[in-house]
Each structure stands twice: as C-alpha cells, then as structure tokens.
Amino acid sequence: MSVHSKFDNPQPVNAPKPPIVLRFQGLHPDNLGRFDMHDHRNGGDLSHVDLDASGLNEVLHCEPRWQEAIKAEVAGAKRDNFRERMEALRKKGRKAERTALIAQGESDPWRRCSGGPLREGILTVNKEWFGGTGQAEWDAEKVAAFKKTAMDFLLKHFPDDQLRYANAHHDEEAFHIHFVTAVWTEKVTANRGRQKVLQASVNPLLKNYEHAQDLAGKAFAALGIARGERRAEARRVAKEAGEDIPKKRRHIPPSEWRADQQAAGYEVANEIVDAAHVEAKEMIEDGRTTGKATIRKSRKRAVKEARRRNAAATREIAAAERHRKKEERAAIAACKETADAETALVTIEEESAKSVEAAQVAKEKLQKVKAETGVEAGKLQAVKAETEKAQKQRYSVQAEVEGLSAKRDHVKDEVAAVKVELAEVEANVVTAEAKLSKAVSLIKRLVEGIDLLGGAVLRWISAPEASDGKFGWGPNAPKPKEERRRIVERMRPVMPKLDPLAQSISRTIDCILAEEREEIAADAAYVLEQRENMEADQRAELTRILDANTLTDPTSDGPAR
Known part of the structure; x- marks a missing residue:
C-alpha cells in the first residue's frame, strides 16, 4: 500500500494566455x-x-x-x-x-x-x-x-x-x-x-x-x-x-530578424572554421614534431647499438684469429724443436680445432648481433609506420579543413550572388519607378492641357494645310507674359499629343459655328430681300449682321512649341 501526501488547500494552475x-x-x-x-x-x-x-x-x-x-x-x-x-x-x-x-x-x-x-x-x-x-x-x-x-x-x-x-x-x-x-x-x-x-x-x-x-x-x-x-x-x-x-519596444520585421540570424550563422560558421584551422594546424605541428623527434631518437639509438655490437663482434673475431695464428706458430716451432712430428701434428690439429670452435662461437655472436639489429630495424619500421599514420591523419585533417573552407567559400559565393541579384532587382525597381514617374508626369501635363483647352486658355488655329495649324491663346488665357511662358514650358513635352485632340475640338466647334452662321446668314439674306420696304439704317444693320456671320479664318499668335 502506497502513502501519498495530502493537499489541504489545492489551487488550480493557470497557464498564461497567449496575446493576440x-x-x-x-x-x-x-x-x-x-x-x-x-x-x-x-x-x-x-x-x-x-x-x-x-x-x-x-x-x-x-x-x-x-x-x-x-x-x-x-x-x-x-x-x-x-x-x-x-x-x-x-x-x-x-x-x-x-x-x-x-x-x-x-x-x-x-x-x-x-x-x-x-x-x-x-x-x-x-x-x-x-x-x-x-x-x-x-x-x-x-x-x-x-x-x-x-x-x-x-x-x-x-x-x-x-x-x-x-x-x-x-x-x-x-x-x-x-x-x-x-x-x-x-x-x-x-x-x-x-x-x-x-x-x-x-x-x-x-x-x-x-x-x-x-x-x-x-x-x-x-x-x-x-x-x-x-x-x-x-x-x-x-x-x-x-x-x-x-x-518603447521596436517591432522587428521577420525579414530583418531572419537577416540577423543568417548573419549570426555566418559568424558562427566562420568562427568554427577558424577554430578548426587553428586546431588542425596545432595537431599537424604536434604530430610532425613528435614524429620527427621519435624517428630521430629511434634512428640514433638503433644505429648506435648496431655499431657497438658490430664493433664488439669484429673485435672478438680478430682476437680469435690472432690467437689461432699464434697457436699455429707455436705448434710449428714446437714441432721443429721436437723430434716427434706426429705429436706436433696432433697438437696443431687440436689447436686448429679450438680455433675453429672459437671462430664458430664468434660467428654465432655475429648472427645474434645481426638478429638484434633486425629487431631494431623492425622497431624502426614500426616507428616509420606510425609516422606515416600520423602523416595520413594530418592529410585527413587538412582535407576536412579544406572541405570546411570550401563550404564557407560556397556560402560566401551564395551570399554574394544573392546580393548581386538583389542589387539587380532594386535597379530594375528604380528604373521602373523612374519610368512610371515620367509617365505620370506626362499624363498630368496631358490632363492639364485638356483642361486648358476646355477652359479656353488655349485653342487651335486651323490653316489651309493641316501641317500649318498651330496653338493659339484663347479668351481665358492669362495676360502676363511670364504666366504664359510658364504654361508653354509645362505644355511643350505634350504638345504633339495634344495636336490631334485640339484639331478635333477645333473642327467640332467650326462645324457647329458654321451651321449656326449659315442659318443666320440665310435669315439675314431673306430679310435683305425685303429691304426695299426698310429704312437705310435698317438695311445697313442687316448688312453688318450678314458680314459678321460670314465664315472667316481667325488667326492669333499662339504659344511657341
């Protein structure tokens, strides 16, 4: 049976609500x-x-x-x-x-x-x-x-x-x-x-x-x-x-936050790569120093030991050979001194056998020295193998470092490419905005020109040849020359666009006035037929009305293009 703690006054735990x-x-x-x-x-x-x-x-x-x-x-x-x-x-x-x-x-x-x-x-x-x-x-x-x-x-x-x-x-x-x-x-x-x-x-x-x-x-x-x-x-x-x-807390847009995080990531990556470079260099230097010292010490020790043993063996062989020759000379002298040649020969054979045995012992020592030299040579080969292994590890570390460097360079290249692409996009946006601004400005001038035509500030003066037509000042045009000059400066870029519209308005007005004038002239002509019954001043007034409503070509100096 398990025993649990008793809570006399339990309180609910309320987690904070997330904010909208x-x-x-x-x-x-x-x-x-x-x-x-x-x-x-x-x-x-x-x-x-x-x-x-x-x-x-x-x-x-x-x-x-x-x-x-x-x-x-x-x-x-x-x-x-x-x-x-x-x-x-x-x-x-x-x-x-x-x-x-x-x-x-x-x-x-x-x-x-x-x-x-x-x-x-x-x-x-x-x-x-x-x-x-x-x-x-x-x-x-x-x-x-x-x-x-x-x-x-x-x-x-x-x-x-x-x-x-x-x-x-x-x-x-x-x-x-x-x-x-x-x-x-x-x-x-x-x-x-x-x-x-x-x-x-x-x-x-x-x-x-x-x-x-x-x-x-x-x-x-x-x-x-x-x-x-x-x-x-x-x-x-x-x-x-x-x-x-x-x-005040400044709201950081997500794009700015991501840019900061990316920049921080690049800094961390650079730090990691730099640290890896330093660590790799230290490992390579340590391995190189240790390998060289080990090889140098082992080589010196093996050569020194081999030389010592070779010298000892050579000395023993030379001493045995000197001893054998000495015994031979002594035996020969004894044979000469002794009449018993057979005894001398036996003595010589015995001494020769001893010399041969001593030479065999020296030969065995030489073989033993050679075997020990072989062991040292094996140790030297092991040291060389360890050195080669350390060299391979160094190459592996160098390869990893080069890989990290390549990754860093690749990231830098990608960042540079993104920056170039962003610069091109921004340049295109600036060019488009400039074109749009120019178009909006021309549209404003064109609308202003239409309003000037509609407000009788400007009008179109027709000519026998369509190419000889030109703009003229209307009845509502400002009187000061400076104001007229400013209007001309503003309208100059859109004059070619306003020409067809101004000609169309002029033709429409001329047609309407021509019809009205024809009607008035016809009425006046009819009245003149009855002039015999009118006084002289009445006939003169009718003649004036007839002349005033005859079609004419008004001309006026207009704004220079």
Missing part, C-alpha cells in the same frame, strides 16, 4: 504591386516560406482587380479635387490662386504620412497556440475558429468597403491573416469645395492603436487569447509617477 498580435503599417498605392507579388509568393524573400504549402493559402475577402480599383479611385479623386478647387476659387474671384493651381497641377488626395495613406495589417497569435510549427502540426479546428473570429472582427470594424483585401497564409510557421484597408472621407470648405481624401485616422482603430488592441483582446477572448501587454499605459503611469519610463 494586431499590427498596422502604412502602404503607398504605388507599392500595391510589390505587396501582391510577395502575397502570392511570386518574389521577395521566400526563405521562411514552405512553398509546398503555399497552395493552401486562401483569399478571404476582396473584389476583382482590387488594386486597380484603388489606383483608379486615387486618380479620380485627384481629378475631381482639382476641378472642385478650381471652381471654388473661381466663385471667390481668386484668379492668381487659380493660375498658381493650374501651374501646380493635381495633387495626391492625402496628407503626408509615414509609409503611405493605406494601411497594411496582420492578425495572428503565437504558433504554439495553433499546435506547433508549420501546417502539419496545427489543430485544424483552432485554425478555423481563429479565421472566423478574425474575419468577423475585420468586417465589423472596417465597414463600408474599408476592408479591401484579406488573405490567410498557411505556408509559414504560424497561421496569420494579411489585410489591406483604404479609408476614404469627404471634406467641404469654401476655398477648396468638396474634397475626397484618404485619411486612415477617420477609423477609430487606426486613430488609436491602444483602442484597437482593447477591441482585439475582447474579440478573441472566447478563444483563450488575451490582449497584448499595455506598454503605452505603463509608460504613462511611470511618467506621471516620476519613475523611469520603460523604453
């Missing part, structure tokens, strides 16, 4: 194409994207060609705002301001703002709430619940077509929703008339981000997701209390 993430940043209409390219994974930084899961991304809200619609709305607002302001200045009789406005041209329908007048936003929560990293580990029910709550929240707080686009991304670490808002409003003043402008602060969420975080926290509370930290409120409280004010 709601962020906004400015977006310029000219950057909608770049936004769409990244949103559809057609370009930009895709290193953090699982492209195999990109097919699961889904558009949750948008109208067809929503980007073109926003750009068309901006262009229409610029045109209408310009006309409204011109009309307001005309009603107030401010000719100088109208002239200045004509010179200035149309302007963007928004005030200067960081990033742009549109708002790009993101809604998400920590990936652990969904179940882990990546689509494969997410809880499908949680994803669906988050998606529904998010769209209910966005549609409620961005009404009247303020929400222009929303897309759910399934191909990154955490599920999230990208969205774009455009908040239009109208302002009416005596000096400007009715102006339609993009102003994000009209929406309460975009005007006060703390309020937006409060509303988001309430909307997602049912899912167990809390509001984020109240940092702005904490700073205000600290300021009122005279305490140290916490620093």
Whole structure:
C-alpha cells in the first residue's frame, strides 16, 4: 500500500494566455504591386516560406482587380479635387490662386504620412497556440475558429468597403491573416469645395492603436487569447509617477530578424572554421614534431647499438684469429724443436680445432648481433609506420579543413550572388519607378492641357494645310507674359499629343459655328430681300449682321512649341 501526501488547500494552475498580435503599417498605392507579388509568393524573400504549402493559402475577402480599383479611385479623386478647387476659387474671384493651381497641377488626395495613406495589417497569435510549427502540426479546428473570429472582427470594424483585401497564409510557421484597408472621407470648405481624401485616422482603430488592441483582446477572448501587454499605459503611469519610463519596444520585421540570424550563422560558421584551422594546424605541428623527434631518437639509438655490437663482434673475431695464428706458430716451432712430428701434428690439429670452435662461437655472436639489429630495424619500421599514420591523419585533417573552407567559400559565393541579384532587382525597381514617374508626369501635363483647352486658355488655329495649324491663346488665357511662358514650358513635352485632340475640338466647334452662321446668314439674306420696304439704317444693320456671320479664318499668335 502506497502513502501519498495530502493537499489541504489545492489551487488550480493557470497557464498564461497567449496575446493576440494586431499590427498596422502604412502602404503607398504605388507599392500595391510589390505587396501582391510577395502575397502570392511570386518574389521577395521566400526563405521562411514552405512553398509546398503555399497552395493552401486562401483569399478571404476582396473584389476583382482590387488594386486597380484603388489606383483608379486615387486618380479620380485627384481629378475631381482639382476641378472642385478650381471652381471654388473661381466663385471667390481668386484668379492668381487659380493660375498658381493650374501651374501646380493635381495633387495626391492625402496628407503626408509615414509609409503611405493605406494601411497594411496582420492578425495572428503565437504558433504554439495553433499546435506547433508549420501546417502539419496545427489543430485544424483552432485554425478555423481563429479565421472566423478574425474575419468577423475585420468586417465589423472596417465597414463600408474599408476592408479591401484579406488573405490567410498557411505556408509559414504560424497561421496569420494579411489585410489591406483604404479609408476614404469627404471634406467641404469654401476655398477648396468638396474634397475626397484618404485619411486612415477617420477609423477609430487606426486613430488609436491602444483602442484597437482593447477591441482585439475582447474579440478573441472566447478563444483563450488575451490582449497584448499595455506598454503605452505603463509608460504613462511611470511618467506621471516620476519613475523611469520603460523604453518603447521596436517591432522587428521577420525579414530583418531572419537577416540577423543568417548573419549570426555566418559568424558562427566562420568562427568554427577558424577554430578548426587553428586546431588542425596545432595537431599537424604536434604530430610532425613528435614524429620527427621519435624517428630521430629511434634512428640514433638503433644505429648506435648496431655499431657497438658490430664493433664488439669484429673485435672478438680478430682476437680469435690472432690467437689461432699464434697457436699455429707455436705448434710449428714446437714441432721443429721436437723430434716427434706426429705429436706436433696432433697438437696443431687440436689447436686448429679450438680455433675453429672459437671462430664458430664468434660467428654465432655475429648472427645474434645481426638478429638484434633486425629487431631494431623492425622497431624502426614500426616507428616509420606510425609516422606515416600520423602523416595520413594530418592529410585527413587538412582535407576536412579544406572541405570546411570550401563550404564557407560556397556560402560566401551564395551570399554574394544573392546580393548581386538583389542589387539587380532594386535597379530594375528604380528604373521602373523612374519610368512610371515620367509617365505620370506626362499624363498630368496631358490632363492639364485638356483642361486648358476646355477652359479656353488655349485653342487651335486651323490653316489651309493641316501641317500649318498651330496653338493659339484663347479668351481665358492669362495676360502676363511670364504666366504664359510658364504654361508653354509645362505644355511643350505634350504638345504633339495634344495636336490631334485640339484639331478635333477645333473642327467640332467650326462645324457647329458654321451651321449656326449659315442659318443666320440665310435669315439675314431673306430679310435683305425685303429691304426695299426698310429704312437705310435698317438695311445697313442687316448688312453688318450678314458680314459678321460670314465664315472667316481667325488667326492669333499662339504659344511657341
């Protein structure tokens, strides 16, 4: 039987709720194409994207060609705002301001703002709430619940077509929703008339981000997701209390975070490679030094021992040979001295046998020395084998170091290639933006030229030859030469484009006037037929009307091209 501790006052453990993430940043209409390219994974930084899961991304809200619609709305607002302001200045009789406005041209329908007048936003929560990293580990029910709550929240707080686009991304670490808002409003003043402008602060969420975080926290509370930290409120409280004010936390974009991580990885890789180089060099130097010292010592010791033993054996053989010769000489002398030759011969044979035995012993010692020399030679070969093994290990370490160096060089080459590609993309973007800016400028001038033709500031003077036609000043043209010169400078780039339109307007007006003048001339001719019954002054007046309505070719000095 087991005994367990007893808890008299158990308390539940509440894990902290993950905070909702709601962020906004400015977006310029000219950057909608770049936004769409990244949103559809057609370009930009895709290193953090699982492209195999990109097919699961889904558009949750948008109208067809929503980007073109926003750009068309901006262009229409610029045109209408310009006309409204011109009309307001005309009603107030401010000719100088109208002239200045004509010179200035149309302007963007928004005030200067960081990033742009549109708002790009993101809604998400920590990936652990969904179940882990990546689509494969997410809880499908949680994803669906988050998606529904998010769209209910966005549609409620961005009404009247303020929400222009929303897309759910399934191909990154955490599920999230990208969205774009455009908040239009109208302002009416005596000096400007009715102006339609993009102003994000009209929406309460975009005007006060703390309020937006409060509303988001309430909307997602049912899912167990809390509001984020109240940092702005904490700073205000600290300021009122005279305490140290916490620093504002800067949001680090994922692309910047990944770049920092990549740079840190490169630094670690370089450090590892450098450390491997140093360690390999130390190992190679140690192995080389140890091998050389071992070989040198073993070689000296073996040679010295072999020389010593060879010298000893040589000395013993020489001594035995000297002793044998000495005994032979003594035996011969004894035989000469002794009459018994047989006894002398026996003595010589015995001494010779001893000499042979001594020589055999010396020979055996020499063989033994040779055997010992062979053992030392074997040891020397073993030392050489160990040295070769150390050399092979050194080559292996060098190969590993060279492999690491090659990997580092490959990584550097890839980074350099990415930088070159990025530079080319940025250069292409700059070129495209320059071309777009030039085209927009020409379109502005062309629209201004059409307005000048429509406002009778400029007119077309026809000629018998179509190529001899030219622009002339209309009745509403400014009188000062300096103002006329400025208009000519602005219109010069688009004069060739305005020619066909001006000729068409001139022909249309001439046709209408010709018909009206023919009718008046016919009426006057009819009346003149009755002049016999009229007084002289009446006939003269009718003649004047007839002459005044006869077709003529008016000419006027126009602006030089």
